[in-house]
Amino acid sequence: xxxxxxxxxxxxxxxxxxxxxxxxxxxxxxxxxxxxxxxxxxxxxxxxxxxxxxxxxxxxxxxxxxxxxxxxxxxxxxxxxxxxxxxxxxxxxxxxxxxxxxxxxxxxxxxxxxxxxxxxxxxxxxxxxxxxxxxxxxxxxxxxxxxxxxxxxxxxxxxxxxxxxxxxxxxxxxxxxxxxxxxxxxxxxxxxxxxxxxxxxxxxxxxxxxxxxxxxxxxxxxxxxxxxxxxxxxxxxxxxxxxxxxxxxxxxxxxxxxxxxxxxxxxxxxxxxxxxxxxxxxxxxxxxxxxxxxx
Amino acid sequence: xxxxxxxxxxxxxxxxxxxxxxxxxxxxxxxxxxxxxxxxxxxxxxxxxxxxxxxxxxxxxxxxxxxxxxxxxxxxxxxxxxxxxxxxxxxxxxxxxxxxxxxxxxxxxxxxxxxxxxxxxxxxxxxxxxxxxxxxxxxxxxxxxxxxxxxxxxxxxxxxxxxxxxxxxxxxxxxxxxxxxxxxxxxxxxxxxxxxxxxxxxxxxxxxxxxxxxxxxxxxxxxxxxxxxxxxxxxxxxxxxxxxxxxxxxxxxx
Numbered sequence: 007x008x009x010x011x012x013x014x015x016x017x018x019x020x021x022x023x024x025x026x027x028x029x030x031x032x033x034x035x036x037x038x039x040x041x042x043x044x045x046x047x048x049x050x051x052x053x054x055x056x057x058x059x060x061x062x063x064x065x066x067x068x069x070x071x072x073x074x075x076x077x078x079x080x081x082x083x084x085x086x087x088x089x090x091x092x093x094x095x096x097x098x099x100x101x102x103x104x105x106x107x108x109x110x111x112x113x114x115x116x117x118x119x120x121x122x123x124x125x126x127x128x129x130x131x132x133x134x135x136x137x138x139x140x141x142x143x144x145x146x147x148x149x150x151x152x153x154x155x156x157x158x159x160x161x162x163x164x165x166x167x168x169x170x171x172x173x174x175x176x177x178x179x180x181x182x183x184x185x186x187x188x189x190x191x192x193x194x195x196x197x198x199x200x201x202x203x204x205x206x207x208x209x210x211x212x213x214x215x216x217x218x219x220x221x222x223x224x225x226x227x228x229x230x231x232x233x234x235x236x237x238x239x240x241x242x243x244x245x246x247x248x249x250x251x252x253x254x255x256x257x258x259x260x261x262x263x264x265x266x267x268x269x270x271x272x273x274x275x276x277x278x279x280x281x282x283x284x285x286x287x288x289x290x291x292x293x294x295x296x297x298x299x300x301x
Numbered sequence: 302x303x304x305x306x307x308x309x310x311x312x313x314x315x316x317x318x319x320x321x322x323x324x325x326x327x328x329x330x331x332x333x334x335x336x337x338x339x340x341x342x343x344x345x346x347x348x349x350x351x352x353x354x355x356x357x358x359x360x361x362x363x364x365x366x367x368x369x370x371x372x373x374x375x376x377x378x379x380x381x382x383x384x385x386x387x388x389x390x391x392x393x394x395x396x397x398x399x400x401x402x403x404x405x406x407x408x409x410x411x412x413x414x415x416x417x418x419x420x421x422x423x424x425x426x427x428x429x430x431x432x433x434x435x436x437x438x439x440x441x442x443x444x445x446x447x448x449x450x451x452x453x454x455x456x457x458x459x460x461x462x463x464x465x466x467x468x469x470x471x472x473x474x475x476x477x478x479x480x481x482x483x484x485x486x487x488x489x490x491x492x493x494x495x496x497x498x499x500x501x502x503x504x505x506x507x508x509x510x511x512x513x514x515x516x517x518x519x520x521x522x523x524x525x526x527x528x529x530x531x532x533x534x535x536x537x538x539x540x541x542x543x544x545x546x547x548x549x550x551x552x553x554x555x
Contacts, residue, residue, distance in 0.1 A: 107362050181398045181460070183357050185411035185467055186388035195410065200401055 047278065051271035059272055061237040068231060068258065069265045073273055075234040078241060079248035080280075082148055083223060084216045086244075087155035092209050094156075095163030102164070103171040104193055122161035130158040131225035139226055147245045151227030158222055159212040166208025170201040203295030210288035214281040220252040228253040230261070251277045306333040307371075308471060308501045309354065314368035316349055316358070323349050325525045326368065331471075336493065336502040338512030338533065340549070341522035347505045348395075350522070351473050354503075355390045356383055373470065388415060391464030391472040391500075396480050397456035399448030400463075404431075404440050407448040407459055411467040426466055434462035435492050454485030461489065465496075472496065473503045478511065490515055509550045513537050521546045 048055075062072025102119075106112040134154025144150040174197050182192035198205075228250040234241040242248045255277060258270040309331035316324040324346045331337045339347050352358040353366055356377055370377045372389060380386050388411065400407050408427045409417075417423060427444070431437040436458040440451070448459050457477060464472060474493075478486040493502060493515060506512050512519050513533060520530040521543070529536065529546045541547050 177394065177396065177398045178400055180357065180360075181394065181400055181463070182410070183360065184355065184387060184392040184394070185414065185463060186384040186386075187410070187414045188384065191414045195402070196400055 044278070047271055047275050051268050051275045054266070054268040054272035055275060060276060063234055063236050064231065068262050070269070072236075073251065073254060073276060074236060074238075075232050075241065076249040076251045076254035076273070077276065078234070078239070079148075079228065079232075080217055080251040080277075082242055082248055083152050083155060083228075083250055084213055086148065086152035087159065087216050088209070088213060090153065091156040091160045091163055091212070095160050096167050096205060096209070098160075099164045099167035099171060100193060100198075103168045104189060104197065119161045119164050123165055125158075127158060127219045128221045130154060131221040133157065134222055134226045145245065146229075146247050147227050148242055148248050149227070149244045151223040151248075151250075154222045154226045155216045155219065158219065159216055162215070163209055163212055166211070167201075167205045170204025170208060171197060173204060174200050203292050206295070207288045207292045210284060210291070213284045217281055217284075218252055218277065220250075220256055223250045224253050224256075230257055251280075307331070308333040308373060309503070310369075310371040311350075312369045314350070314353060314370060315366070316346070316353060317365050318361070319363045323525050324353075327522070327525070327527050329520060329527060329530050331501060331503060332518075333501050334497060334499075335517040336497050336504055336515050338516035338519045339503065339505045339522055340507070340509055340512050340519060341528075342549075343507075344524075345522045346525045347522055348475055351392065351475055351503070351505060353377075354471075354473060355387045355392055356380075357387070357392075359383075384415075388467035389470055391461075391467070391469035393457075393460050393464050393472070393474040393477050395476040397453050397460055399451055399456040399459050401447065401449050403445050404448050404451070404459065405444040408462050408466045411463065415467065430462040430465045431459075433465050433492065433496065434458040435488050436462055454481040457481050457485070458489065458492075461492065469500060471501045471503065473505070475505045476507055478506070478508065486511075509537075509552075513550075521549060523549075 059072045060077055061074050063074050065071030102112065102115065106115075131154065134150060134157065138144045138150035138153050139146055142150075144153070178196050178200075179192050182196055183189075187195070227247050229247040230249075232241075232247065232249050234249075251273065255270060255273045258265050258273060307330045311330070312328050313326045314324055314328070315322065315326050327346075327350070339350070341347055349358070349364075352361075353370060354372065354377065358364050358366060366378065372386065375386075377386055400410060402410065405427055408430050409423045412423055412426050417426075428437065428441075431440065436455060439455060440459075448456065451459060457480070461474075461477070472493075477489065481489075490511070493504070496502065504512065504516060516533045518530065519533045519536040521528040521536065523545065528549075529541055529543045531541065535541055536546060537550055539547065539551075541550075547553075
């Protein structure tokens, strides 16, 4: 038998080359805008960038100075929302994936989670306004805004945690049940230790989402301006309003006249930088935990 | 076989997944300290039957079970302590399943689940079970390494060690040799011959010759029904009661 390069083979090779080129082009097309955006932002922000910009407060009617109140405000909002949504989300997902039987109730919960994950943030904002600001009488406050963010991130955390749990092979659970382990003993000894990297990654990715959303905090607790000491670590109380990076960026870009040109860009760079830092942490954590994966 | 004490009594066991009936009312006994081999082609309900014994069938929502199963005289479907029932039955799955824990913890897992936590209590159990499973000499110097890192044959013996760690009175093996080599299989078979002095063994197997080598009695399960259950010599004598049995064990079909 001889291996000849017939016209049919040549055709297949051509198709292969074209397909590969198209896929590669699309992959590259994804990177180009990111690089353009980041470099443009950094270029425009350059005059203002620096440690001083982060720890200083806004000055001269917000046309100059730094972003400290907004930076701390975002830390507050994201931190508190995560304190609520991470435990609730993870525990709910453990129930749904490990305990729940396949009945109408749990199917309804599952459907609700999936649909909630797709609700636009402005709708969450309105919900937060009605539920926390008015109905629960928390007023326009950090508490209301953080809870709104928590509601927004919760379904995604549940979905990603379920996925992480489902990646642990069923055979491990069955082996545990066979030796008389309860479901909880099985979850604690085998399921959680082997899904923790996926769970944490899912949670951390929601940090960046919560930090970037504007509408939910604007409707429920973030304000235009708040007077805070330079570099003050705990400037806000739970029931007070606060500034937030995303909202601040919106304000600088559209509401304040005669802002120093680099200021909104620098704010965007800090927001983007924080988000990328958090994402990088998630990736590092994932790599580290995967290195310890045990099968 | 000492006396004919019934360790397991199964009466008219029926099992259906949704509306599809898998076991059509099977009745048989397993005597204490015997090895009962269960042979039969795939889809004949062998694994499902084992899952009824230790009630891990409960984890399958679509399954409905009827009939009675008694283990050591106790009705398993009415038992108050299902975890104690499962500890009474050691179960070995077809594919070697080392848990993603250390070798030591793989064996200590079941004792820990039932409340033991002192090293002084656990150490002897781990050593005894690993010795019983003929694995001790190979792993005694690396008990802290991962069970999942062992070879397939070693993991299967680890699985057996784990199944013995809760001191079961019955050991059920579900086609334990399909994923391991013949040499390891023979080693495990030797282990089983040792173990039968202490416990009762139900051996589900696709290898009719394995049933012939090991078992006292053999049950031929086909399409959810017992075709024949008798002493192994009779089943393989060339003149079992059923023609289907003869054809199956002599390799005419299946």
